Amino acid sequence: PSPHEGAEPSWWTDQSSKLAGLAKTRVGGFDSHTLPPHGERGSGGAGERGYEKSLSRCIGPLTRSPALPLLWIADQAGGSLAYRCMHVILNPASRDGAGRRLRPLIERELRARRVDFALLETEGPGHGLELARALAAAGAPLVVAAGGDGTVHEVVNGILAAARPADGTRRSSTTALGLIPIGTGNDTVKMVPGTGTIREACATLAGGRTAPLDVGHAAWDGGNEHFVNAMGTGIDVEVVRQMRRSRLLPGGVIYVAALLRALAIYRPLSLRLEVDGRVLSSRVMNLAVCNGPSIGGSFRICPDARSDDGLLDVCLIAEMSLVRNARMVPRVLWGTHASSAGVTMLRGRDVHLSLDEAAPLLFQLDGELREAADGTAGVRVGMLAAALQVIRGPDGAARNE
Numbered sequence: 001p002s003p004h005e006g007a008e009p010s011w012w013t014d015q016s017s018k019l020a021g022l023a024k025t026r027v028g029g030f031d032s033h034t035l036p037p038h039g040e041r042g043s044g045g046a047g048e049r050g051y052e053k054s055l056s057r058c059i060g061p062l063t064r065s066p067a068l069p070l071l072w073i074a075d076q077a078g079g080s081l082a083y084r085c086m087h088v089i090l091n092p093a094s095r096d097g098a099g100r101r102l103r104p105l106i107e108r109e110l111r112a113r114r115v116d117f118a119l120l121e122t123e124g125p126g127h128g129l130e131l132a133r134a135l136a137a138a139g140a141p142l143v144v145a146a147g148g149d150g151t152v153h154e155v156v157n158g159i160l161a162a163a164r165p166a167d168g169t170r171r172s173s174t175t176a177l178g179l180i181p182i183g184t185g186n187d188t189v190k191m192v193p194g195t196g197t198i199r200e201a202c203a204t205l206a207g208g209r210t211a212p213l214d215v216g217h218a219a220w221d222g223g224n225e226h227f228v229n230a231m232g233t234g235i236d237v238e239v240v241r242q243m244r245r246s247r248l249l250p251g252g253v254i255y256v257a258a259l260l261r262a263l264a265i266y267r268p269l270s271l272r273l274e275v276d277g278r279v280l281s282s283r284v285m286n287l288a289v290c291n292g293p294s295i296g297g298s299f300r301i302c303p304d305a306r307s308d309d310g311l312l313d314v315c316l317i318a319e320m321s322l323v324r325n326a327r328m329v330p331r332v333l334w335g336t337h338a339s340s341a342g343v344t345m346l347r348g349r350d351v352h353l354s355l356d357e358a359a360p361l362l363f364q365l366d367g368e369l370r371e372a373a374d375g376t377a378g379v380r381v382g383m384l385a386a387a388l389q390v391i392r393g394p395d396g397a398a399r400n401e
Contacts, residue, residue: 090146145179
């Protein structure tokens with residue numbers, strides 16, 4: 001079997017999967033807010049009790065039982081969903097604090113659509129994973145990632161961790177994923193129609209439909225982890241480093257600025273790449289293994305990638321001069337680089353990348369930096385087809401292009 005099958009992500013095994021104080025949470029607590037069944041929070045009496053009853057549907061079952069009651073109804077004829085309750089994991093630090101500033105807008109949009117919801121704010125790196133894991137383990141039907149690609153990365157890893165208990169068995173997740181875009185690049189939402197803006201995403205959450213979502217998996221000597229949009233190595237790693245120094249710029253501009261700085265200092269890797277048995281060895285400027293079409297907010301590096309075909313799309317850009325690299329940038333931006341000299345596009349289910357010499361291999365998963373201490377052993381990448389259900393809008397709904 002592939003190395004990613006049956007794997008339990010080791011980098012979170014020492015983390016607590018409990019929500020601190022959850023068992024003591026009472027109505028109106030745990031940083032949550034919901035819509036009363038019949039309008040805004042009332043002025044006491046029946047309206048106030050209605051608010052508390054509404055909130056209890058979201059929080060109460062988590063404190064009383066590991067199995068949630070059925071909190072959503074489905075229109076089987078049309079496939080649409082009307083969730084009675086959802087749990088929103090908000091990263092207040094997304095896009096330099098935009099998450100915190102946009103929280104009132106998210107709450108207003110969900111209330112306007114008469115959605116019962118509990119909103120939980122993350123407190124630091126890894127907290128989104130813990131929250132999502134605990135919610136999914138308790139049977140929450142819908143967990144929404146409100147943040148950037150890093151927030152989605154944590155939430156998805158948490159949901160899938162709950163679907164793989166300590167005994168190593170694997171079961172399908174019964175928790176669906178929702179998306180509200182607040183991040184810098186927001187590449188993940190480009191795969192999901194109806195999630196391009198906060199208002200559109202909230203409308204999709206209130207009345208969208210479920211669709212299968214493939215999830216990638218990377219395994220290396222230091223651990224293993226899922227990714228949603230893309231993983232990569234080469235100049236990708238240096239770009240991520242440079243992006244962290246340019247937080248105040250818009251998403252696409254940040255990536256361009258970081259890429260131009262990275263081009264000036266990056267030195268190509270001697271990399272061995274294997275895709276479904278086909279082996280390539282090359283001095284590599286960049287290697288991207290994608291589930292979605294874009295990275296860096298706007299760069300369509302694997303423009304034909306689909307998140308529901310069970311396949312990984314691979315783009316390898318070989319070593320080239322600085323001038324040729326500069327000319328390649330706009331082609332990658334528009335997704336017209338596939339036929340360019342030095343570019344190899346591949347597609348497959350199993351990918352193995354490794355260094356030709358003994359050295360650590362640095363790579364990124366949804367923009368999160370990781371390191372394989374033994375670069376010659378490298379990283380094995382696989383695809384988990386239809387690993388999750390995601391809430392999406394109709395085919396005609398705009399993506400966040």
